[in-house]
Amino acid sequence: MGKKILVWFRNDLRLHDNEMLVEAVAKADEILPVYLFDPRHFEKTQYHTYKTGATRTKFLIESVTSLQQSLQEMGGNLMVLQGYPEEVLPALVVKYDITEVYHHREVASEETAVSLKLEDALWKQKVNLKHFIGHTLYNKEDLPFPIKDIPDVFTQFKKKTERDAVVKPCFPTPAAINFANVDDWGTIPEISDLLQDEAAAMLKIQSEFIGGEKEALMHLHEYLHAGEGMVLANATLKKHEIVSKLSAWLALGCLSPREVYWKMKDAETTYGVRPYFHQIVLGLLWRDYYRFMFKKYGNTFFKPQGFKKDGVALQLENTSALQNWKNGQTGQPLVDVYMQELNTTGYINQVGRQLVATYLVKELEINWVLGAAYFEEQLLDYAPASNWGNWAAVAGVGNDQKLSSSFDFEKLLKTLDPKGAFAQGVRA
16 A cells, blocks of 8 residues: 555645645655644634634635645645544544645644644554644744744844844745545635624625735735836835735745745845845744744733733723724724724734734723734734734733833824824825
């Protein structure tokens, strides 16, 4: 009997730069690619939110569909099922005589717990669960310090990493794959199949983002090679106005951070070093930083008191002030514009996020975890480490206290609206 490897796709929905897939293709006679829609990802939370909102669910479905189509173009398919991975995958191992299961390791507690449950279940079947790491620009073994010694201050992390670590080349995209013989590959669900509340599924979505690897690579190419006109225009933009909007595809792994980095290096040979290229690398480093901080500190980022030992327990009531903030009806014009943009598109830029978060925490004095949970529901580019790490920083309970003390609502307002156009009810 030949070796069969089950490749469990999670937040790695791509064929390019995917070490897990490359190794599976090299070592197996046949592979069985699988994606599972875990019902827990679509439940209501204690924070008066969904784990995943309609806009993000739509983007996820599009991304899984794109991966499925790419595999079909190679003569195979992607098995798509709904259920708990720790229950479904062991059953598939038995049904298809699977020798080994491959997956990408995550850093947040809920995702890690699922991996451990699956590993235990597979161990009883004497089947190995092999872990891969493919979500960061820098591999942890290439960092100039062990995880426990990573600097808490981002600027120190950035300086030492850029100086002493090397970004590895991308893994090649498999040219051919031998797929397992499967009678029923399953079906990709609709939004309404996943979300409990039909009203949430019927939200008016006006997002410009389309999920999937092909869209991601096309968007990256267009951003980096939009011609001299865009290059010159971007040279005059302020930092907060330089937005690549790559983060949504990075969050689901439709796009590899290393692919972004090396494609940017290629573009530099054509256009020279540009300010917005630096912003891309900075964004990738922030993603790495928070993922490594989660490896270092675990669940601390999810606690309301965060890294403050004397933190006060904060309330979780679904107040009218919280609801007005969610709906973009606070009466603060710029905050409301950003929140309405978030609700319809699933995206706002980083400074906009800082503004609405600072307003919730410091002006409305509402528990920051309620804001973080709402971002989890709404943001297309939601990733546990970046989201909860950034919110903890705004709330002043993060691990980098220098960063936590830098958020001031009035200063952010002046950065985004220096002429006060929004305060006068005029959209700039």
